[in-house]
Amino acid sequence: MKLRTWAAQSVQRWRPSPDGRRGDAEVGELLDRSRHLFSDFVLRRRKWEAGVAG
Secondary structure, three states, X not given: OHHHHHHHHHHHHOOOOOOOOOOOHHXXXXXXXXXXXXXXXXXXXXXXXXXXXX
């Protein structure tokens, strides 16, 4: 159970790096898979920050 908690916290703290590729489809898929960790607002914001359609 600790591993799941640590993984969830890591995903919630993640932010796209400013020098990273914007619009990476894989990032969008990973955010969609972890949508249960975010409110709708935060999920839309993270997708916008990453440059993926939301």
